[in-house]
Amino acid sequence: MNAAPADQIRLLEVQALDLRLSQLAHKRTSLPEHAEIDSLTNDLAQLRDLLVASQTEESDTAREQTKAEQDVDQVRQRAARNQQRLDSGAVSSPKDLESLQREIVSLAKRQGDLEDVVLEIMERRESAQERVTELTDRVAAVQAKADDATARRDVATQELDAEAATVTKDREVVAGAVPADLLKLYDKLRAQQGGVGAARLYQRRCEGCRLELNITEVNDVKAASPDTVLRCENCRRILVRTSESGL
Numbered sequence: 001m002n003a004a005p006a007d008q009i010r011l012l013e014v015q016a017l018d019l020r021l022s023q024l025a026h027k028r029t030s031l032p033e034h035a036e037i038d039s040l041t042n043d044l045a046q047l048r049d050l051l052v053a054s055q056t057e058e059s060d061t062a063r064e065q066t067k068a069e070q071d072v073d074q075v076r077q078r079a080a081r082n083q084q085r086l087d088s089g090a091v092s093s094p095k096d097l098e099s100l101q102r103e104i105v106s107l108a109k110r111q112g113d114l115e116d117v118v119l120e121i122m123e124r125r126e127s128a129q130e131r132v133t134e135l136t137d138r139v140a141a142v143q144a145k146a147d148d149a150t151a152r153r154d155v156a157t158q159e160l161d162a163e164a165a166t167v168t169k170d171r172e173v174v175a176g177a178v179p180a181d182l183l184k185l186y187d188k189l190r191a192q193q194g195g196v197g198a199a200r201l202y203q204r205r206c207e208g209c210r211l212e213l214n215i216t217e218v219n220d221v222k223a224a225s226p227d228t229v230l231r232c233e234n235c236r237r238i239l240v241r242t243s244e245s246g247l
Helices: 005-029 032-088 094-176 180-192 215-223
Strands: 198-202 238-241
Touching: 005 094, 005 180, 005 198, 005 238, 032 094, 180 198, 180 238
Parallel strands: 198 238
Antiparallel strands: none
16 A cells, blocks of 8 residues: 555654544543542442431331330320219219229339339430431432532543544544545554554654564565555554654
8 A cells, every 4th residue: 555654643642632632532431520429329329228218217116206205195194084983972882982092003014114114215216317317417418428529420421522523524524535445454554453543654663563574574664565454463553754764
């Protein structure tokens, strides 16, 4: 394949722009904010699970407290009715009086036991409420950090995308001046060779594979016409001659 020396030099410009696009793409996917957001997102998920569990516990203890208070109220009401019957003199039978008095004593003990249960439930509910408040604050704090990291990532991404758009336009302009067959070969080699399809020959060394040409290869390059598109014998990339090739 033949191509004017200027077109071959222009191919190095295309290569430089392609390398910059690759660098920008890598930088975009490697922004530190990505890992930060992932970590914060995981933290948020765990905290929200804990928050839901604490809210459920608080809700359960609230219902438990209501039920226990109702039990206390029922015992209290029954004890009050029995006391009222006792005080009214409506019960005249000694046996019935004794039975009523025993029940009043039993209800008083039962009421005391139930009130202790209510206090225990209230303590558990208060603890659950404190946990809910703590976790709510922690979720809000982590969410704020995640929002900040997301905003920083978006700004950095927009800047990189803007530069990539500019480089892409520049690449289109430069590549448009390169002969189609040469550009096609370059693109094919670039896909095969890790993103580098053309390399400069600098001081008798291929900048693609970093290997120095032997004397036979140097003589072949010297003998080749300036229009000849050379290939590195080692990496097979397009080898572009410049004034610094050391020939």
